[in-house]
Each structure stands twice: as structure tokens, then as C-alpha cells.
Amino acid sequence: MSLLALKNKKITRGSKEDRVFDIINVFLTAMILILVVYPLYFIVIASFSDPNMIYEGKVWLLPKEITFEGYERIFRDSKIWLGYKNSIIYTVVGTFVNVAFTLMAAYALSRKDLYGRNVFMFLFLMTMFFSGGLIPTYLIVKNLGLLNTMWALILPKAVAVWNVIVAKTYFETSIPNELLEAAKMDGCSDAKFFAKIVLPLSKPIVAVMVLFYAVGHWNSYFDALIYLNNENLYPLQLILRNILIQNQASTMMISDLDSLAAKQRVSELIKYGVIIVASVPLLIVYPFVQKYFVKGVMIGGIKG
Secondary structure, eight states: OOHHHHHHHHHHHOOHHHHHHHHHHHHHHHHHHHHHHHHHHHHHHHHTSOHHHHHTTOOSSSOOSOOOHHHHHHHHSHHHHHHHHHHHHHHHHHHHHHHHHHHHHHHHHHOTTOTTHHHHHHHHHHHHHOOOOHHHHHHHHHHTTOTTSGGGGTGGGSOOHHHHHHHHHHHHHHSOHHHHHHHHHTTOOHHHHIIIIITGGGHHHHHHHHHHHHHHHHHOOHHHHHHOOOGGGOOHHHHHHHHHHHHHHHHHTOOOHHHHHHHHHHHHHHHHHHHHHHHHHHHHHHHHHHHHHHHHHIIIIIOO
């Protein structure tokens, strides 16, 4: 065997230090994976296990005495379906507004020929470090007549500056100026270039923005708590929170021990079931955008 072949073989196998590093790395990664995944797995099996088994510590790897009573109680509540409908509307409309404004702002800021580009970027960055706070924001929403409307959950957070920076970096590194110059020579306008050329070439960052904003809207409940009084407009997260609080509060008002134990049992079932019900839609959507998510974040984040 030639010297070069031996050297290549040694490089392929790696040194002893490399193998030790790999083993430690794999061990630590596996430990972190278990620490992250196991609580999620426990919530799933606990959501359809007997709460008495959970109290006794018998549920840790497989569900015990399977029951779907918690899910039955959750889905029997008509408010759940109303919350689903409202959350889907808020997520779809809100994400569309967010992505449209973010991409347009990011593309404009990525263009070096934008007049006052640095000033606009400075104004954007200022809002990351200084904000008016809850009360001024509430007063603005109130004066705009947005209270008790779905727009109170969408318009005040139409653009996230951090996402604008990520998208801007993606456009700067992925859309060459030569492409714009060639398009202009053919008589293409800026708006047409953005709609017909930039967006089709930017599917990864569009997918990332959609995922970021959609998750934010789906999990949001605090804005609804502040700006909405009409229960018919409540998103799913706020309705689930109210169901959970009502069940916990009702257990505190019961003096009979048997009734208290039964109520606590139902409360535990609902607690784990509520987490699953609120998470399922995002778990379904995520695999479809994952391939774009990794590429978009890497290009938009690291090269910046």
C-alpha cells in the first residue's frame, strides 16, 4: 500500500482524539435529545393515561390504564371549535400580512440604491431596543378603533424587525445585482422584478417567515387577553387557558374529599390533553416546511 493511500486511510478513520471527541459528542447529543424529547413524550402518554397512575409514578415509559376522557371533555366544549376557527383565521390573515410587509421592507432595505437606506435601517433597529410599552400600545390600539376586532391581534405586530434583518440578509446574498440590471434592460419595473423574479427565487426565506409568524400567531394569547372582550373572538389558546383555569378553580371550591379527588383527576386529564390539542396543527404543518426552514435560516442568519 502506498504512502498516500495509508495517509488517506488514516484521515478517513480519524485520529484517536477525533474518535474520543466523536464518542463524547454523540453521548452529549443523545443526553440533550433525551432531556428535550422525553418531557414531550411524557405529555403525550399522560394525556390518555389514568391520572391515578401518574400520581403513583407508574407512567414514565408507556401509558397505563388508557382513557380518552380528557379529550372527550375538551372536544365536547363548543368553545374549542370556535377557538380553532378564530385561531386559523388569525394565523392565516396575520401571517399573510406579516410576510407581505416583512419581505417588501427587507427587499427595499437590501437594495443599495435605496435613498436614505441607512436612515430607514436605523429607525427599524431603534424599535428593537426601545418600545413604548404596554400602556402606550394599548392607547394607540384603542384610538385607532381596533379594540375588540381581529386587527388588534394583527396590525400592531405586522412587522418583526429581527425577521426583516434575516430576510434582508437573504436577499443581499442570494439575489445578484446583475439579475436586476438584466431585468431593467428588458424594461422590467422594480415591482415586477420583485414579484416575478425575487419571490420565486426566495422560497426558503418565504417558508421561514411563514413558519416564524404562523407559530407566533397560533401560540399568541396575551394580546387577545388585553385587546378582546368578546368571547366569540377569543383564539384557541385563550379558550384553552380559560378551560384549564376554570377546572383548577372549581377543585378549590369543593370540600368533599371524594368529589375533590374526582375533580382533580379530570383537571389533570384536561391539562395534558389541552397541550396536545393546541400543538397538533403546528406538528402537522412543520414537516412540510422543514426543508426550506433549515436552508432559509442558514443563509439569512449566518451570512449576515
